[in-house]
Amino acid sequence: ANKSIFNESFFRISIINMSYPTPFVWDATFDVKHDALNTQHQGLFVAIEDCCQDAKNEEKWNTLKGLVVNHFKDEEAAMEAKGLLTPEHKKIHEDFLGVCGGATPETEGFEGLVKGWLVNHINGSDQPGYAGKL
Numbered sequence: 001a002n003k004s005i006f007n008e009s010f011f012r013i014s015i016i017n018m019s020y021p022t023p024f025v026w027d028a029t030f031d032v033k034h035d036a037l038n039t040q041h042q043g044l045f046v047a048i049e050d051c052c053q054d055a056k057n058e059e060k061w062n063t064l065k066g067l068v069v070n071h072f073k074d075e076e077a078a079m080e081a082k083g084l085l086t087p088e089h090k091k092i093h094e095d096f097l098g099v100c101g102g103a104t105p106e107t108e109g110f111e112g113l114v115k116g117w118l119v120n121h122i123n124g125s126d127q128p129g130y131a132g133k134l
C-alpha cells in the first residue's frame with residue numbers, strides 16, 4: 001500500500017460508511033433538486049468509475065480531479081449565494097481534496113474510499129444542506 005494516502009484527511013474520511021451502489025451510477029436517490037449540480041454529480045459518478053476501470057490512466061485521473069475541483073467551486077458558490085454554505089461543508093470538501101492529492105486510482109482502497117465518499121456526501125451533506133433551497 002502507498003502510505004502517502006494515510007494522512008489526516010484519509011483517516012477522517014475512512015471512518016464513514018463505505019457502502020456504494022453497484023453498478024456505480026447516479027439515480028434519483030441522489031437528486032439535489034438543482035439541474036447543474038445534479039449534472040456535475042452524474043459526471044463524477046462516470047469519471048470515478050472510469051478511473052476505477054483504468055487505474056493506470058493518468059489522463060482519466062486528472063480529468064476526475066478537475067471535475068471535483070470545479071464541482072466544489074460551483075456548489076460552494078451556489079450555497080454561499082443563498083447563505084447555506086457552512087464551514088463544515090467546506091471542510092468536508094477540503095478533506096476530500098486532501099485525499100485526492102495524496103492518492104491515485106492505483107492506491108490500495110481507492111475505489112471503496114472514493115465511491116463511498118461520494119454517495120455518503122451527497123446523501124449526508126449535499127441533500128440536507130441545500131436540496132430544494134437553491
Ligand code: FEO
Nearest residue numbers: 072075121125126
Ligand atoms: Fe456535491 Fe458538497 O459536493
